[in-house]
Amino acid sequence: MSQENNTAKNNNNAENSSINQEAMLKSSLDFTKTWMDHFAVFIIRVFGSIGFLASCIVFFILWISWNLNFFKPLKSFDTFPFFTLQMVVSLFAIVLSVCVLISQNRQGRIEKIRRQIEFEINVRAEDEITKILNMVHEIHQKMGLEDKHDEDLEIMKERTDIKQIHQTLNDKESERESLLYPPE
Numbered sequence: 001m002s003q004e005n006n007t008a009k010n011n012n013n014a015e016n017s018s019i020n021q022e023a024m025l026k027s028s029l030d031f032t033k034t035w036m037d038h039f040a041v042f043i044i045r046v047f048g049s050i051g052f053l054a055s056c057i058v059f060f061i062l063w064i065s066w067n068l069n070f071f072k073p074l075k076s077f078d079t080f081p082f083f084t085l086q087m088v089v090s091l092f093a094i095v096l097s098v099c100v101l102i103s104q105n106r107q108g109r110i111e112k113i114r115r116q117i118e119f120e121i122n123v124r125a126e127d128e129i130t131k132i133l134n135m136v137h138e139i140h141q142k143m144g145l146e147d148k149h150d151e152d153l154e155i156m157k158e159r160t161d162i163k164q165i166h167q168t169l170n171d172k173e174s175e176r177e178s179l180l181y182p183p184e
Contacts, residue, residue, distance in 0.1 A: 037106075044103045047096060060085070126160045133157050 046052055063085055067076040078084040134157050141147060 040102050040106060043099050044106075047099050048103075123160065123162060130157060130159060 067078045
């Protein structure tokens with residue numbers, strides 16, 4: 001009976017641990033922490049919508065119609081070739097370009113965190129697999145089964161050197177950056 005209780009407790013601890021890990025991962029990917037992040041998300045959602053595109057088209061049609069005197073009681077204020085409209089559209093294009101750059105930077109930061117999380121999960125999985133291989137090998141030895149030397153198994157049982165992986169990645173990134181941005 002106590003063994004069943006211990007198993008149930010271990011299962012509950014494992015479930016709580018996975019829920020905590022999942023919450024930590026989700027919170028790491030949440031980029032709306034500051035008011036600037038909230039503002040950036042708002043701008044991206046507004047400017048990247050079909051509704052915004054439709055409202056721009058309606059605005060341009062109304063502007064041009066008004067200034068071509070399609071609305072007789074209204075006096076035109078920007079005659080053909082619509083220099084004021086051209087200036088407004090040019091300034092608006094600058095604002096939209098900056099919004100696109102903000103969105104791309106934000107997306108880049110999110111992707112960097114996702115890659116980091118994937119790497120950490122892969123390292124944990126590698127550790128778990130290594131431990132399982134060692135346990136299976138020990139069981140194999142304790143059962144007295146024939147032990148033939150397997151070089152691949154011995155390599156797989158070795159612990160992964162995280163520092164070496166990080167160093168290799170940093171070296172490759174530095175090399176790539178030096179090719180993209182050579183020293184002056």
